[in-house]
Amino acid sequence: MSDPVRVRFAPSPTGYLHVGGARTALYNYLYAKNHGGQFILRIEDTDLERSTDESLRMQISDLQWLGLNWDEGVDPETLESKGGYGPYRQSQRLEIYQKYCVELLKSGKAYYDFRSDEELEKIKNESEKFTRIPRPDNILDYEEALKKVNSGVPAAIRFKVEGGEDHVIEDLVRGEVRLPEDMVGDFIIMRSNGMPVYNFCCAVDDALMKITHVFRAEEHLSNTLRQKMIYEALGFQLPQFGHLSLILGADKQKLSKRHGATSCNQYRETGYLPKALLNFIALLGWSPGQDQEILSLTELIEKFDGTRLHTAGAVFDQDKFKWMNSVHLRALDNSVLWDLLKPLFERENISLPESEDFIHKSLDIFKPKMETLVDAPELYRPIDGKLFEVTEEGQEVLNWEETQKVLNAWEEELKLNHALYLTGEEFDEIQNRVKEKAGVKGKHLFMPIRVAVIGKPHGADLKSLVPLIERQSLLARVKKCRGEA
């Protein structure tokens, strides 16, 4: 039997979780769950300048919002490592990297590079068609170099790339990928400040943490070559790689900030549902093979076995995402949806009844009109009498010739009723009487009434809407429309 599946998501805490990162996390998560394996969260925080605990907390919060829970890694509350292969923050694993680095140094597979930034910059600029940093002319042997370093001369450590042979990677997505070794030059594994670098940590950690499968973006293909060399130099067993196609913007370039919203948090704040985001990004570069497009996380787990991954890049289509969100939104239970909406109403100071009856009746009307959660306040605002106001479009309707007659009759009818709320049937009757009294029909009848109810000529069906608003409030609104308030 093969080893139990262990996959990881390894973000660097330098900002919010990007949708590309979220998809990588999702695919790894799905693969683990589909195979009954473990999903590990490792933090790649070796870039001291850019990594912050604040960013780490943001990333964790985004992952939790998405519901991608990990079996091992940092604890979401304490940020402490939890699991049998820790610590899971690279900044806490420095001794481990040190040890393997010395091993490479001693065996001559890595060397100290004493060249300064300026020198390297100069080398780069000298040749117009620069591809990779050349090896320094004089490499000191380990003992000698160590002395120099100990005397205070800064040096980075580079891995020696011998070149010559081709490396073949059996990629889960692309099949056989052939990478010539001299595609890359001697690369840095340890900075002159003593901090190890991504490719080195990643290889060491994946090996030590017994990672079996790595799904990551295509941009890492050349890193995979570097990591493979490290694996071989250290005698580790290589995991299976799957290089995912990139998520692109509308211009087909790698999705980045200039394309607009790219962080999960931005979608969270603009009223998107985590299940919609998960569903949408899952289908960006993967397909379950059937026509079904609306999938729950459980269904995704069931269907995602690591095959059917697409090789070409996929454009993130905002329109389709919005549509998908609206589908998930409409499938939500009224009470669940209401709980999500409540904070939004509070934020905009919209006061609403909270009876079961109101929640269900109002959501039945407004749910089909929402694409994202943030559409709700605009829809509900007209229900709150204190926020009633007439839009520009509504004002035009009020200026119609017949409108006064309609409004007079409407007000009269409202006064004749004594109930707290009108029923839909009562509204129908009233509307009929208004029609007769004012002698107006069609849109010249119902549009003025609608403006007198919600302040604008378009919106939900009045028969369902009117019973949600207190009769007294309706009366106050007509008055306001006639300039009496």
Place this chain on the structure above:
RNA sequence: GUCCCUAUCGUCUAGAGGCCUAGGACACAUCCCUUUCACGGAUGAGACACGGGUUCGACUCCCGUUGGGGACGCCA
């Protein structure tokens, strides 16, 4: 520039040699439902980048061209 990856409607995709007159979804158009707005329903328009092979037969396999993307950091 060098190397790597890649190519089906505008977009996401189905298609693993004959099932393809190329299917679905978003967006778009028209119609129906509706006294408005949505939702819903129906219909329509819309693609195999190009050129060579292989084969009785290529969207599917191979090669090339062209297009697109990525990497070439003491970032990850």
